[in-house]
Amino acid sequence: MKNICVVVAVFCTLSIVHGQDLRMWYDKPAVKWEEALPLGNGRIGMMPYGGVKDEQIVLNEISMWSGSEQDPNNYDAYKSVGQIQQLLFQGKNDEAEKLVNQNFVCSGKGSGFGNGATVPYGCFQSFGFLNFIHFIEGDFSNYRRSLDLQTAKAETSFEANGIRYLREYFTSQDKNVGVVRLSASKKKSIGFALHFYRDKDVKDYQLQQDEITVTGRLPNGLGGDGLEFVGKIKVVAKGGKQQLYDNQVIIKEADEVLIYFTASTSYYDSSPKTDVSNNLRDADKWSYNKLFAAHLREYQRTFGRVGLTLKDQISKANLPTDQRIKDFFEHPEEDNGMAALYYQFGRYLMISSAAPKYEKALPPNLQGLWAHQIQTPWNGDYHLNINAQMNHWGVEVGNLPEYHKPFIALIKRIAKEGKKTAKAYYNAPGWVVYMMTNIWGYSAPGENASWGASTASGWLCNHLWEHYLFSGDEGYLREVYPLLAGAAQFYQATLVKDPKTGWLVTSPSVSPENGFKLANGKTASVVMGPTIDNQIVRELYGAVITADSILGLKDSFAQTLRTDLKHIPPAVRVSSSGRVMEWLEDYREIEPRHRHVSHLYGLYPAAFISPVTTLDWATAAKKTLEVRGDEGTGWSRAWKILFWARLHDGDHALEILRQLLKPAFLRNDKVGAGTYPNLFCAHPPFQIDGNFGGSAGISEMLLQSQDGYIHLLPALPTAWKEGTVKGLRARGNRLVDITWKDGKVQSYKIKGKKGDKVRVVIEGKEVIYRVKG
Template sequence: MNDFTLWYSTPAADWSQGLPLGNGRIGAVVMASSHREVWSMSEVTFWSGRIDPEHPSEGGKAALEEMRSYFFSGDYDEGDRLAKQHLQPTKRNFGTHLGLCEVVIDFEKKNSDSDEEGIFQRELDLTQALAGAFWKDDNIMIRREVFASNVDDIVASRVWSEVPGSVTFTLGLQAGTESFKVVALDDNTLEFQGQATENVHSDGTCGVWSKGLVKLVISGGTVASRDGRLTVTGADEAWIYFSVSTDYRRTDQEWATENESTLMRALEKGYALLREDHIRDYGEQYDKVDIQLGHKGKSGLATDQRIRLLEQGEGIEDPQLFALFFQYGRYLTIAGSRENSPLPLHLQGIWNDGEACRMGWSCDYHLDMNTQMNYYPTEITNLGESHLPLFRYVEDLAQAGRETARNVYGCEGWVAHVFSNVWGFTLPGWETSWGLNVTGGLWLATHLIEHYEYSQDRVFLENVAYPVLKESAAFYLDYMCEHPRNGWLVTGPSNSPENHFYPDNSREAAQQLSMGTTMDQMLVRRLFEFCLHSVELLNKDEELGRKLEEAISKLPPLQIGKKGQLQEWLEDYEEVQPEHRHLSHLYALYPDNQITPDHTPELSAAARVTLENRMVQEELEDVEFTAALFGLGFARLHDGETAYKHLSHLIGGLCFDNLFTYSKSGIAGAESNIFVIDGNFGGTAVLAEMLLQSYAGEIHLLPALPQAWSTGSITGLRAKGNAEVDIVWENGKPTSTNIHTFSPGTFTICWGNHRTILHAEAGESYYFNSELELVK
């Protein structure tokens, strides 16, 4: 084993202890015990629901103007009533992502010993994306290994022993949905099919169809089928292959046979070469970054034990647990989102425990935090190709959102709101208290800006980012209105996700909708300024540039409230829930850089007050993404110790044994601790931001380094401006820094109070010593 292996000496009792695999499309959570192994299978396009037609609003701009007049005059109740009348659609066949099925493998027991006897271990090696387990008893050791190959689009497994003839097991499939059916095609092949249907988020009749194959190949022994199960007896080795295809966005019938050709190619290639190509392909992404957080660590202890020790406050003795969590986040990105993935990461990545599907939640694309956080670490951790499925999704969303912009608001351009699905849903949610976040789609689209700023890819800017963002800007230029009191250009009515406020000091009649929420204004400013920059850079759309320049001059400034906090709304309203889990109005601090300690100290102080006020609430809604947001906020404020505290809490207090993050039972209607993957990615971004930050032409080295990581190294982190950064540090101080630049540009290299200007050329490497002096 190595420092980057999750391992356990006890069986996986349930899904939350299983180990995840993925190839960017197919997901598996492997629950291994000594004599049983269960793979919980998923496929990212396996969704219930369908496209439902939109119906134009009867009100359009006239209704919008009327409701705005009430909000401006302070009559929130009447404004809210009109918003519900005109801007609150009926829930229909929105749908949800669903699990496919379970592959169940039962191994022969030589005697009646319990699983706890003998020697057992299971593991997930992040360096090779291999899950494994072994069981030893009576001097016979049975080994198992599983991986999910992107290059060959298949899940493959090997079961073997050094003792000939000792591999015996049965294999079957368990249903994921009601329509699931399985048949044995021959003695070593199972075929399954099923439709993604459910009755909570759709009418139970519509959804994607899937069809797949499970193939067994053995060396020695026999294999036979009976009652839809395959039985291997007395084999030396066995190999299992799983393939699946769906009819998502398919009008032909070829999808139904694609898994057959995939399987045949895999069989022709053979397990050894499949494994070799998988490790090579995966390593091309994973190996871009290496991290060491000190020389101490407890990798000799099982991962679940290390999590418990961190929860008890002993994490300072195990800095490499944080490095493991960081690389696990990168692993999950590669496993869940590849350049060729048909869809981006959803609420649970590409996996599915079934919990979010059965209640009011949907395993979907939430656009007011969750989907965005899934991709927070992608660029900085050198996985830019994994961003591409999200960009294709945003392009599709922009196409669908044109109809919503026209039907709901009578406006040009495109818009999407609080959540979406795989069917192009862009309407507001079916309750205005949380569903009228008018910048949800824009927030997601700002990832296009991030990718360009990191990559400096002019072709991407001109062909992908600018066309989508230009149409978004067209919507807000048409949609926004001037505030009658001060002439500011504002959005609304809209939510500040998903918070409530009191419009006066009476603490009665809590409201959700207002004009010009801070979150909206931050995002619109980011959009307008980037589009204006693009207009100048691409030398096109001069008239749009003039409109943007005028609009930017009318946008509201960020404001500091009476408590010294950064205001969440245009007015200094009182929060109904000071303990609320969302901190969306700190977007200007992270991921954007409208607020920085060096350039906006007063606003930075106000952001700190906002974070601290939320932290001290006894009833704080303590969920995975809030812990990550705290960490990200304090990292950007260059407060490493407080960022470390929240990252420690995320790993030690909000992770299952398999290091998947979760949302606590009782919060936002959660009926149990529910796996939500955004905490994994948010936490990975926290650690990266503690070691490196880049914005506005500046590269900050170790800006939020805690004492617990006083010695370490990181290689391959990305900086905006198309550069990679390697840092080695001792006693909290960088001893050497390498900056590799792939585009020309001028950077200000920062550490503490040290500043060095670097005029970089493309394709060069620059080495800085401990005094931040350029050596070569």
């Protein structure tokens, strides 16, 4: 680092500052699903609409997948690789792409082009709906519904006929149940008819006393039955009358009612009927207060690790959240608390949509845990050319490292299938997966070259490596070293020499979902050595070499990678326009403002581009972003927040956050990219990656540690003049607290291994901090 003096840091104490209000609230019931409030415990989820007389709650279970295990690999594909590569050598990319589309795609129906509910690929889908008809007459007033992120509980309250009604909802982090409590200010005021509804695949619907039990089978995509699913709804009334009619449980004149929901599937290698029965075995004996207290203890154990306060002159927490989103888009500098709320909402969604404590836990998919359809958009799967990765960008710095583990477990599972894919498409050793996967371990390319031909195994290894960098756990590193080495082994075996430069490059490949114009006027997507691949291969080889050294393995394979690295293209090449080149050739892109900015992988999530160590590259990255533009789909805007944060431009990062929070529902009833009223990110439609990426971007504005030191407030926006953050996590397993005023650090504290000396950068100056413990 240049022009930085070194001094010994004065140990600082961090004053305790109470966090801002983390409650979302609304003054009208939800009409659309994108207005309903998400609750979840990583296994089951609920989304109450908050209706007064007619109430609907969307129900979910994270393993509700149709489809089945399959082998979608084309085992003759490798026979065409040589011909494809020769066409690329000759600059005939369009002809090469035709061959890729003919031979280098999956066998069978693949993902069904994103509509895979009835093919073997399958899709994630909603469990069903819980519907209430409440026996309330007349008009209502003083309506309010809310979601409190500090307690993970939603509420709906209103008055009708002089009676105050309260409905409380949470999904327990302690037990695998969802809970609804209905109460009122006057006894004998609770009455309703309740039933469960699902459009397809229900085989049996039973009413017994106070329970609804639903059993069904999802299609396996081959004309038969796939996963079995079972759900149970139990109604426990205090006082009143109860009866069963048709498919409904009817309650009249009760003082209070508790409704429990639980669900399971055969994905978990156990009987879902047994699971749900065990989950509700003693439900009639549960006290609501004890159940909620146990949930709260478990939830706050994780959520409470990080606190963020961004001081406002005037708080806007008293505004309904949908109005607050609109105001933030128009004047973000007036509501710093909205940024803090959005940051913590990302952490809340992760805790709610993943459950690392369970065996075979699944990571959040494209819709997290929440869906309201049978055929979810893009199958609600795991897109691996950024989306599933973006879901996990905030877990390490946001002090939720265990929530990386379900994704790491998924990587391990698909890597096993990826060995078959490496053989089928290249006759190569090691493992490779392409741009999408599901719970069944799908690893083959997609159905079309422009998006389906990008390898994702190297990008997935970034997560394996980052989890080590943050934890410093050598036992874990030893466990995943074979995965890192296996991915590198595939690349080493399949890279080809570019005849123009002599570099070793991937072939065939694409820069995810983008295309370019050839000299002959035609367009193509398939190339050799797109910049993102060169950056990923460099990062992966470096990780294997470093891991080998840390573990003292003396692996001869790692030594061969040292030699090969000399022949990998540079991480960044700057074009005549001053931008980072996206491909080996300086092609003209078809969409200059394309949503993917894959050639800046080296800026984020990798660390090749830095305004401190590689200023020329950082300048080129900045110009690339300026030409790409600030707008894009929801997740694309989230990525740009991270890019600008890494460039240490907090004001521009805040500008992109403003655009990410642009109201998605437009005046003409159309939907655009931005944020729905319930804070879900709109691609559109809803994709949760934008929420996770936006939250990660806020972390990156406050703390960075990728360059070998801890950088405090590297991209602090001018508007965030005063604030406090506690509990952020830096690489090296260090926890960081910071307090600042007038944009300058006032105090900070770092926790970690006692006695460690840590390099810390504050306002461009480096200090040495000795950790006290």
